[in-house]
Amino acid sequence: MSETFRGQHPDHDGTPPEKPDFEPAHPEPVDYYDAHHEQAYEGGQYVPAEESFLERHEDLPSRRSSRVSKRVRKRRRSLAFLVIFVAFCAVVFFVVQMVRPMLGGFQVADYPGPGTGEVEVVVGAGATGRIVATELKSLDVVASEKAFLEALNEAGGTGSIQPGTFSMKSQMKASDAVSVLLAVSDDKVxxxxxxxxxxxxxxxxxxxxxxxxxxxxxxxxxxxxxxxxxxxxxxxxxxxxxxxxxxxxxxxxxxxxxxxxxxxxxxxxxxAQVTDPAEQYRVLTIASIIEFEGNEANYAKISGAIENRINNPNAETRGFLESDATVVYGLGIKSYEFTPAQRADKSNPYNTFANPGLPVGPIGSPGSKAIVAAAQPESNPYYFWVTVDLKTGETLFATSYAEHQANVAKYSAWCQANAGECK
Structure with a gap:
C-alpha cells in the first residue's frame, strides 16, 4: 500500500521523495485523504484522494451508504415497535374478553327486542321488582336482571307491579317487558x-x-x-x-x-260430587278444620280420623272431635294457648272439647283440595293426630290415647327446641 505523507509533495519529475534515515519517535498515522490538497500519491502520480478511496476500497461503506443503513435500522426499529404494540393490543383485547363476562360487561346486557314466541309469566302477590327480574331472566324474557331493574326504575314502577299472569315474549327488550307489566289496560280490574x-x-x-x-x-x-x-x-x-x-x-x-x-x-x-246443600255445609265445615289441622299431604288421612271420631266413637274419644283450631275460632283469637276453663266452656259453639260432633259451621275459607278430602275421606283406624313439626307439617297419627300422648311429647319437645313457634 502506498503511503501519503501529510504536508509533503513529490518532485516535479514524479519521483517520490526518499525516506528519511531515521524513524520518528511518534510516526504520524497514514491518511488516505489530504484534508488540505485533497490529493493522493499512487502508482507514481497524483490522483484525487476521493477517487483512489472509492476505487481501492469498494468494500468499505460510504457516507451515503451509512446514511441508508441508518434509515434501514430506523425502519426496522419502527416495525419492531409496531409489532410489539399490535401484540400488546391483542393481549389487552383477549384479557378484556375473558374478564368482561365476570364483570357483566361495560354496559348492561339487553335484548334489542321485540322478542319471539309467547311466555306466560306469573307474578305472585307481594313480589318485589328483584323477584320479578329474577323470574324474567330465568325464563329468558330479558337478557339481565339489571337491565330490567334499571328500566323499571326509569319508568317509576318500582312499587307498581301488580300480581297476575302476563303474556310476554322470549328475549324482549327490558323496557318493553316493563311496559307490559305496568300497562294500564282499558279493561281495568x-x-x-x-x-x-x-x-x-x-x-x-x-x-x-x-x-x-x-x-x-x-x-x-x-x-x-x-x-x-x-x-x-x-x-x-x-x-x-x-x-x-x-x-x-x-x-x-x-x-x-x-x-x-x-x-x-x-x-x-x-x-267433589257433593250436591245436597246440607251435606255441602257439613263438608265445608270439615274441610275448613282440615286446612288448620294439617297439610295437603295428610288432608285425606285427617278427614278419615275425623269421621272415625264422629261416626265411630270409641271409649276414649266418645264422639268428641277435640280440635284446638275450632276452640280458638270460637274465642276469636289466633293463639292455640287457651285456659282449661276455656276448654271446658260449652257456651262456645265451636268448642269441640266440650260439645260433641262438628262445630256449628266452618272456621275459615277452605280450598278445593281440602273440600275433596272432606268429601272423600281416607278409610283408616286413626282417632288421634298431632303435627309434631310446624315448619315441615309432619303429622303423626295414633289409634289410642296412650300412643297419642307419646306423639304429643314429641310436639312439646319440638316447641322447646323452637322457641316462639308454638303460639
Whole structure:
C-alpha cells in the first residue's frame, strides 16, 4: 500500500521523495485523504484522494451508504415497535374478553327486542321488582336482571307491579317487558289475593282494601247468606268465600264480588260430587278444620280420623272431635294457648272439647283440595293426630290415647327446641 505523507509533495519529475534515515519517535498515522490538497500519491502520480478511496476500497461503506443503513435500522426499529404494540393490543383485547363476562360487561346486557314466541309469566302477590327480574331472566324474557331493574326504575314502577299472569315474549327488550307489566289496560280490574285459612272478617277487610268498595257493604251482605241461596244452617258466608287470585271488573259492586267467590265454592263442592246443600255445609265445615289441622299431604288421612271420631266413637274419644283450631275460632283469637276453663266452656259453639260432633259451621275459607278430602275421606283406624313439626307439617297419627300422648311429647319437645313457634 502506498503511503501519503501529510504536508509533503513529490518532485516535479514524479519521483517520490526518499525516506528519511531515521524513524520518528511518534510516526504520524497514514491518511488516505489530504484534508488540505485533497490529493493522493499512487502508482507514481497524483490522483484525487476521493477517487483512489472509492476505487481501492469498494468494500468499505460510504457516507451515503451509512446514511441508508441508518434509515434501514430506523425502519426496522419502527416495525419492531409496531409489532410489539399490535401484540400488546391483542393481549389487552383477549384479557378484556375473558374478564368482561365476570364483570357483566361495560354496559348492561339487553335484548334489542321485540322478542319471539309467547311466555306466560306469573307474578305472585307481594313480589318485589328483584323477584320479578329474577323470574324474567330465568325464563329468558330479558337478557339481565339489571337491565330490567334499571328500566323499571326509569319508568317509576318500582312499587307498581301488580300480581297476575302476563303474556310476554322470549328475549324482549327490558323496557318493553316493563311496559307490559305496568300497562294500564282499558279493561281495568281490582286484584285481590285471598289466602286459604282466612276467616271471614279477614277476607272482607282484604276485599274492601282491594276494590275500594265500602267495608260495610261487604259486611251486610256476608250476614245475609240467603241472598246467595245458601242452606239454612249457614249463619253467614264463612267457608263460602273461596280462596284464590281474583281480578274483579271495576264495575262490580260488593254483591257481584261476593257472588263470584261463593259460586266458585259451590262449583268445588259439585266437582267433589257433593250436591245436597246440607251435606255441602257439613263438608265445608270439615274441610275448613282440615286446612288448620294439617297439610295437603295428610288432608285425606285427617278427614278419615275425623269421621272415625264422629261416626265411630270409641271409649276414649266418645264422639268428641277435640280440635284446638275450632276452640280458638270460637274465642276469636289466633293463639292455640287457651285456659282449661276455656276448654271446658260449652257456651262456645265451636268448642269441640266440650260439645260433641262438628262445630256449628266452618272456621275459615277452605280450598278445593281440602273440600275433596272432606268429601272423600281416607278409610283408616286413626282417632288421634298431632303435627309434631310446624315448619315441615309432619303429622303423626295414633289409634289410642296412650300412643297419642307419646306423639304429643314429641310436639312439646319440638316447641322447646323452637322457641316462639308454638303460639
Amino acid at each position: 281490582h286484584y285481590a289475593a285471598v289466602a286459604q285459612n282466612l276467616r271471614i272478617n279477614e277476607v272482607l277487610d282484604l276485599l274492601a282494601k282491594s276494590t275500594g268498595l265500602p267495608r260495610a257493604d261487604f259486611q251486610a251482605l256476608a250476614n245475609d247468606p240467603q241472598e246467595f241461596d245458601l242452606p239454612a244452617q249457614a249463619k253467614n258466608l264463612e267457608g263460602y268465600l273461596a280462596p284464590g287470585e281474583y281480578r274483579f271488573p271495576i264495575e262490580l259492586d260488593a254483591k257481584g264480588v261476593l257472588t263470584q267467590m261463593v259460586d266458585l265454592t259451590k262449583k268445588a263442592l259439585t266437582d
